[in-house]
Every structure is written in C-alpha cells, then in structure tokens.
Amino acid sequence: MKKNILLIIAIFTLYSTIATAQKKVLDKVVAVVGNNIILLSEIDQQYAQYLVQGNKPDPSIRCYFIQTMLSQKLLSQQAAIDSIKVEEDQIDDEINRRMRTMISRAQGQEKLEEFLGRSVLQYKDEIRPDIKEQMVAQRMQSKITEKVEITPLEIKRFFEAIPKDSLPNYNTEVEIGEIVIHPKLTKKEKEFFKDKAEGLRLRIKGGDSFATLARLYSQDPGSTREGGDLGFFDRQTMAKEFTAWSFKLKEGEISPVFETEFGFHFLEVLERRGEQVRVRHILIIPDNTKESLARDKIEIDSVYNLVVSKKLDFATAASLNSDNNDTKFNGGMLMNSEGVSARTTFIPTDKLDPTVFLIVDTMKVGSYSTPDIFIDARGKTAYRFLYLKSKIPPHVANLDQDLPKIKDAAYENQVNKLVSEWFDKRRKLTYIKIDKDFADCESLKDWVKPTTASAAK
Numbered sequence: 001m002k003k004n005i006l007l008i009i010a011i012f013t014l015y016s017t018i019a020t021a022q023k024k025v026l027d028k029v030v031a032v033v034g035n036n037i038i039l040l041s042e043i044d045q046q047y048a049q050y051l052v053q054g055n056k057p058d059p060s061i062r063c064y065f066i067q068t069m070l071s072q073k074l075l076s077q078q079a080a081i082d083s084i085k086v087e088e089d090q091i092d093d094e095i096n097r098r099m100r101t102m103i104s105r106a107q108g109q110e111k112l113e114e115f116l117g118r119s120v121l122q123y124k125d126e127i128r129p130d131i132k133e134q135m136v137a138q139r140m141q142s143k144i145t146e147k148v149e150i151t152p153l154e155i156k157r158f159f160e161a162i163p164k165d166s167l168p169n170y171n172t173e174v175e176i177g178e179i180v181i182h183p184k185l186t187k188k189e190k191e192f193f194k195d196k197a198e199g200l201r202l203r204i205k206g207g208d209s210f211a212t213l214a215r216l217y218s219q220d221p222g223s224t225r226e227g228g229d230l231g232f233f234d235r236q237t238m239a240k241e242f243t244a245w246s247f248k249l250k251e252g253e254i255s256p257v258f259e260t261e262f263g264f265h266f267l268e269v270l271e272r273r274g275e276q277v278r279v280r281h282i283l284i285i286p287d288n289t290k291e292s293l294a295r296d297k298i299e300i301d302s303v304y305n306l307v308v309s310k311k312l313d314f315a316t317a318a319s320l321n322s323d324n325n326d327t328k329f330n331g332g333m334l335m336n337s338e339g340v341s342a343r344t345t346f347i348p349t350d351k352l353d354p355t356v357f358l359i360v361d362t363m364k365v366g367s368y369s370t371p372d373i374f375i376d377a378r379g380k381t382a383y384r385f386l387y388l389k390s391k392i393p394p395h396v397a398n399l400d401q402d403l404p405k406i407k408d409a410a411y412e413n414q415v416n417k418l419v420s421e422w423f424d425k426r427r428k429l430t431y432i433k434i435d436k437d438f439a440d441c442e443s444l445k446d447w448v449k450p451t452t453a454s455a456a457k
Contacts, residue, residue, distance in 0.1 A: 031066055032433040033073040038066060045126065052102050052115055063441030066434070070447055074426050075137035084143065086135040089232060089276055095124050095131055096231040104225065144422050145415045150407055158410040159399055167397045170405070173346045176360055177314055177332040177387035179307075180324040181300045182380060183292035190259075193286040197257045197264040200282055204254065210268055210280060219263070220283040221379075228280035232273060242267070246277050262378070288381050293373075300371040300383040307387075308368055314387050323382070332387065344404045346392065356386065363388040 031038040046065045051057065079085075099120060106112035109120055116123050200217055204210050211227025218224050235243050239260040249255060249269045257266045267281035288296075303321045306312040318332025327334060334356075336347040349357055359369050369386040376382050392401055399406060432447055439448060 028435070030435040030438055031070060032431065033070050034077050034430045034432075036073045036077065038069050038073070042069065042130065045130075048116065049102070049127075052106060052112065054105055060441075063438060063443045066438055066441070067443045067447070070432070070444075071423065072133055072137040074423065074430060075140040076133045077430075078426070079136045079140040082140070082143065084136060084139050086132060086139065089273055091128065091132050091135060092273075093232055094135060095128060098127075098131070099124065100222075100226065100231075108225065141419060145418055148411065148414050148418060150411050150414060154414075155403070155407050155410045156399065158413060159397075159406050169396055170348070170392075170394065170402060172349045172394055173392045174349060174352070174360060175345045175389040175391075176334045176347065176352075176356065177318065177389055178324065178327055178334060178384050179300070179303060179314075179318050179322045179332055179387075180327075180376065180382050180384040181296050181303070181321065182323040182376075182382045183288045183296040185286055185289065185292050189289050189292060190264075190286055193284050194257055194259070194264050197266060197282065197284040200284075201254065201257060201266045204268075210282075214280060214282050217284070218282040219285045220281070223281070226280075228282055229270070230279055230281065232271075232276040232278045234276050242281075246279050285380075293381070296383050297371070300385065304368065304371050304385050314368075324376075333389070345389075346404070359386055360388050365389070365391050 028040040029037045030040050030043060043062050043065050047059075047062060050061060050065075055061075103109050103112050103120075106115055113119055113123075118126075200213050204213060211229075214228030215224055218228055220228070223230050233246075235247065237243075238246065239262065241258050241260045242265060245255040245258060245267060246269065249267075251269050251272060254268045255266050257264055259265075263283050263285040265281050265283050267279045269277060269279050271278040299321075303312075303317055307314050307317050315331030318328050322328035322332055330345075333345045334347060335343045335345060336351070337343050338351075349361075352360070355374060359372075363369060363386070365388055367388055371383050371385045373381060373383055395401065397406065427447065434444055434448055438444060
C-alpha cells in the first residue's frame with residue numbers, strides 16, 4: 001500500500017511539473033537527428049511509463065531515454081530507405097500487450113487512467129507513433145545482425161581472449177527430467193463444471209453484463225481483469241477448439257459452452273480485422289475430485305515402478321505417459337531457454353523452481369524422487385516424479401562444460417560489435433544536435449562529437 005501511495009504521488013508530481021512547464025512553453029525540442037526531432041513531451045511520456053511500471057523516481061533516467069530515441073531515429077530512418085515496415089495489426093497487438101501489463105501493475109484501468117490523467121484510449125493514440133517506430137527500429141537492427149554466425153574457431157578465440165582472472169564462475173547446474181500425470185475426470189464428474197459455465201452463458205443471454213460476470217467468475221488470470229477480453233489473435237494462437245468458434249461466429253454472437261485442455265469456455269466475438277479476431281470469454285476450470293486424484297496416484301505409481309525397475313527407460317516413459325507437453329517430447333527433460341543461440345538441458349540451480357530445487361537438492365545423480373502431488377504452472381493439481389540425470393558442481397568457465405554459454409557470449413559480442421560499428425558510421429554521416437540541458441549526460445557523450453557540434457553551428 002505504501003509503495004502504491006508513493007507511486008501515485010510521484011506520478012501526480014510529474015504531471016503537475018509538466019503542466020506547470022507547459023504554461024511557460026508548449027513543448028521543447030531536446031534533440032535533432034537527421035530530419036527528425038525528439039520533444040521534451042516524448043521524454044516526459046516515457047518517464048511516466050517508467051514510473052507506472054513500478055520504478056523509483058530517477059530524473060537522470062531521461063538521459064537514457066534520449067539515447068534510446070536517438071538510436072531509434074537512426075534505425076527507423078534507415079528502415080524507411082530499406083522499405084522495412086510493420087503491419088498495423090502487429091502494432092495494435094504490441095500496444096494492447098503493454099496496456100494489459102500497465103493496467104495489471106496499476107491494479108485496474110480506472111487507477112491507471114487516474115495516474116495518467118487521461119483515458120486508456122487517448123494514451124494508446126499518443127504512444128502509437130513511438131511504438132510503431134520502436135518496432136520498425138527493432139526490425140532494422142535485426143536486419144543488420146541477421147547474418148551473424150559463430151564458428152567453433154571464433155568461440156575458441158573469444159574464450160581464449162578472456163583474461164584468466166576475469167573468467168566467470170558458474171553456479172551448480174543440473175539436468176532434470178519429470179513425468180507428470182494430471183487427473184482425468186469422467187464425463188459425469190465434468191458435468192458440474194460444464195453446467196456452471198452454461199448457467200453463466202444463459203445469464204448473459206438474458207441481459208447480464210458479460211464483462212462483469214467474467215471479472216467475477218472467469219478463471220483465466222490473463223483476461224479476468226479485462227472482462228474476459230483477449231484482444232486480437234490469429235488462427236495459430238489459441239487451442240484448436242477455441243480458434244474454431246472464434247472464427248466461425250459473427251461479431252456479437254456468443255458460442256455454446258465448449259471444452260479445451262484448459263477447461264470449459266464460451267466466448268463472444270467482438271471484432272474482426274482481416275485474419276485476426278478479437279473475443280472475450282469466460283473459463284471455468286474443473287476441480288479434481290477425490291476419485292480422480294486416487295486414479296492419478298495409481299497411474300503415477302505404476303509408471304514410477306516400471307522406470308525404477310528398469311522395465312521402461314525414463315525417456316520412453318515420459319513420451320508415452322507424461323501429460324506435460326513442454327517436456328514429454330524431449331524425453332521428459334526440463335529445458336533452460338535463456339540461451340541466445342540454443343536451448344540446453346543444463347539449468348543453474350538458482351534458476352530452478354523452488355519446489356523442484358528442494359526435491360533434487362538431496363537426490364543422487366541417476367536417482368528418482370518418489371511420486372508426489374504438486375501444483376503446476378497453470379494452477380492445476382497433478383502428480384509427478386523427478387529424475388536427476390546429471391549435476392555439475394560450481395566451477396570456473398571452461399569450454400568442455402560451458403560451450404553453450406560461451407557460444408551465447410561470443411554471439412552477443414559479435415552482435416554488439418556489429419551494431420556499434422553501424423551506429424558509429426551513421427552518427428558521422430548524420431546531423432545530430434542535443435539541447436544544452438542534456439549535453440552533459442554521460443550516456444550521450446558518443447552522440448556529441450566535434451564534427452557534430454561544428455555541423456550544428
């Protein structure tokens with residue numbers, strides 16, 4: 001509560017300051033790059049977003065915003081020359097994604113609008129040009145670096161160039177497999193939850209507010225606060241049953257209750273735009289029964305006994321029995337997805353889910369944990385057992401054990417070098433001027449050069 005109050009005070013103070021300044025001057029050019037300008041109001045807008053995201057007030061961060069926008073302008077100018085574009089529906093999706101995050105952090109749309117001093121619709125219109133430019137700039141940068149490749153020789157040279165006393169130390173890493181069994185409800189057990197969804201659907205058909213009932217009863221955490229609104233999506237985004245009804249119905253039509261892997265839904269089509277559709281929905285997730293959990297326990301114990309007795313190897317057991325689609329097709333192994341160039345099965349113990357770490361911390365390599373009940377990432381109760389395939393103790397980086405991480409570092413080094421060279425060349429060829437109030441910013445030193453200064457005169 002105290003943090004929220006401080007945030008509100010900070011944001012209102014910001015807008016009060018802006019309002020006072022605007023009485024003296026409508027706006028101010030803080031930088032010029034080529035044929036584009038950067039306005040003080042744009043920097044103020046980014047600072048407001050920075051505060052809404054829960055960051056502490058820090059006026060010096062404005063220097064960073066100007067640097068980012070200078071880079072963005074250079075990239076977008078080149079993108080125009082290279083005919084690089086972003087589709088309008090892609091911009092809509094990005095704006096909606098950001099607004100959902102901001103609304104969530106502000107604890108509701110009304111509070112966010114109070115913070116911003118304007119409606120969400122107004123704010124969307126204001127940030128749209130900048131979001132579009134950001135996305136175009138990102139695509140331009142991706143084009144600059146798209147041909148970067150790292151050879152084994154380059155990885156070796158990169159690693160050997162690191163001073164021995166500067167080599168990173170890596171935490172303990174483990175390879176962990178899992179087999180997960182979710183309880184399966186019978187048709188009779190599911191009927192209660194389907195009827196609950198149908199009751200809500202009939203209330204809406206009778207005149208009740210869809211958005212209100214979604215906020216009160218829907219169990220989809222990603223859309224509940226938005227009254228069930230999922231925004232725009234294409235045919236590849238949702239479960240196949242959900243996609244079928246979303247693209248079958250006309251605007252304003254409400255589907256019957258249908259089932260997906262997530263539970264029972266019904267939806268209303270709000271708007272169509274080409275090959276995208278915007279809907280809102282209500283989700284009812286079936287709860288497990290004592291009977292379904294008992295059946296689940298029998299199944300997991302059976303699989304566990306087959307694996308422990310070596311009648312079935314772990315990878316095969318996972319592919320045949322596990323209900324976690326994220327791991328079953330990878331031999332049951334958990335993946336570390338933080339790598340730039342490739343995923344790996346080696347996961348630092350400090351990155352593990354705490355509940356997983358507590359189990360594997362006392363296990364021996366090659367052993368299995370006893371089947372136990374747990375709550376998965378979707379909030380569903382299930383049974384699982386874990387397999388500790390390997391464990392690497394803390395160590396100084398070396399090529400034998402840490403090739404994927406060293407490859408990522410070498411790749412990032414190449415990308416950063418290429419981007420830096422591109423910017424150095426463009427800065428020399430582009431007219432750049434920065435307002436004296438920001439000329440002392442440390443992060444802008446590379447942008448204020450003698451050649452630029454003389455050109456500005």
